[in-house]
Amino acid sequence: MIVNRDYMLHILTRLLETPSPSGYCGRIVSLVEEEAAKLGFVPDRTPKGCVIITVSGKREEAMGISAHVDTLGAMVRSIKPNGTIRFTPVGGYMMSSVENEYCRVHTRDGREYEGTVLTVKPSVHVYGDARELKREEANMEIRIDENVASKDEVLALGISVGDFVSWEPRTRLLANGYVKSRHLDDKAGVAAVFALLRGLRDSGVAPERTLKIVISVYEEVGHGAAYLPPDIRELIAVDMGAMGDDLSCKETDVSICAKDSSGPYDYDMTTRLIRLAQKNNIPHAVDIYPNYGSDASAALRGGSNIRAALIGPGVHASHGMERTHTDAIANTAALLAAYVLE
Template sequence: MSKKCNPELDAAYMMAQLQSLLAIPSPSGFCMRIMGYMEEEAEKLGYSLEQTPKGTGIITIPGQDDSQTIGISAHVDTLGAMVRSIKGNGMLRFTPIGGYAMATVEGEYCMIHTRDGHEYEGTVLTTHPSVHVYSDARDMKREEANMEIRIDEMVSSKEDTEKLGISVGDFISWDPRTRMLDNGWIKSRHLDDKACVASVLGLMEWLKRENKTPAHTLKIIISTYEEVGHGSSYLPADITELLAVDMGALGDDLSGSEQNVSICAKDSSGPYDYGMTTKLIELAKREELPYAVDIYPYYGSDASAALRGGSNIRAALLGPGVHASHGMERTHKDAVVNTAALLLAYVMTPIH
């Protein structure tokens, strides 16, 4: 591992891709549009994306050695919600998609996507939203039963809302509120995991632009159900190693930062492969990339899903550090680019 890659990764390309990805609504199970975007972008780069019946995307890049196949997974699905019921006053009760605290979506703008193709704006509120009216407005528990969505249409009854074509089971997406600042900070919902997808696209762009071939055949897995726990539960049988690319958690007794590449040694599913994790650490040192090794006690990944699904693989996890995960998230451009650089070093280094 003595040779440094020194890649000239295209940071501007990754930032443009991230902005485009964040603008596409894609709560788990509602990823048709964003997968169409991924297919088009793969084709622009000279690759092809095939979809499984489940909706997972697979991009295959031939390697110098095809005796082993490495998988890299990232997910395009995000947190969101679904219409649970239409209330008598025309507002919507919703059920969450993914694991987030209700307080993180209070006051959020959202979009209701009907099954006949219409979209309506709304706002998430508590059922007692005004301190001028309700004595418990500040103190009431932020839980599903106490939350509702106010629709920005002339509705005051269940029948009014039904006439819009809104019904139980319609998907709801959160406004990402993306800001990409000149000083490199990126704040938005859904950096988990679209920041990582941007890093993976940056890797693909470099391989094509530089006409480079990975050390081993590479299969890039774009999953669409990670936030609900079964994103990459199916993997092609020829994959022997899976490197999940997902956001690095930051906080209490964790050493990562929003500029670092985070390498996860263990999460709620248990320890990741010793050899793969060690290799990532050695490559980060070789490439002089800022990194941190951490433990995530309340976290699972596509690699976790693949292992629980019975895949006979080695697995590891890395990604850019993201603050306030499953809330109003923030990372830095450097972390996204450095993640792509570590991915590149990994796929260009033969397995021994």
């Protein structure tokens, strides 16, 4: 199966430009359903809002592949008397990673307002302790780009407590293959899954087993794929591979995670993925991520009686200003293809 990189980057760009903090995924779920239908597959939406795409295989026995379209973000916690917004995080990130970031506030009646994340002491020319101020929720706020100076004026815009806030992704696709953007976790993984779907369609080759692709919407808050269709007995979660101290993964690799915070992944599945990467000369790394959880973790903790493994493109600076390489996404799609077609 050939990975169509142009298509892969096209769908990645569309995903990245669509706001989707956990709990606010209606638009991106519609995009996923639309794209699946274009490829000739019939998507099904669960009551929770996840999408399941079924690909008929040579055998009815089903295996699952999951990836998540939800991202980090925030919600309006309160509106301050001076017209700025206090926010509460959605997902786990360092407050310093969103300081000075542009954002959008999404009201429940469909309006959007631009803003900027700042500390409550945003200028060194005014506040002597601006540099030392601890970057924590209580010391952060959003300055919205409207002529407002009071709580009532903000309320008049239709902004309310509980409205969602999305971060500007700042996506760049470089000529040398690097991709830098917020939310590569896990939209790069979703792009790899769609590259697999496109490759299966174009090749006309059926997978050995029926595939059930689960695109989840609450992974960043811990329960994305907690529900799986009951006929799934084996799941590969596709999520970003972390990089850093004592890890071997690079931005061009597909990461194979042997263990994360939920414990070891299935021995036989992980071994098979390593063997297939070696056999097919797919650049890969095997690592352990002690501060990490996945859709497979959620499924296992939710009571699913499955075997599970975890792979994904190597991503630098996860939950910050992330970067990966086109090769890593394509290598992830290639390893998925090798697994489902063998």
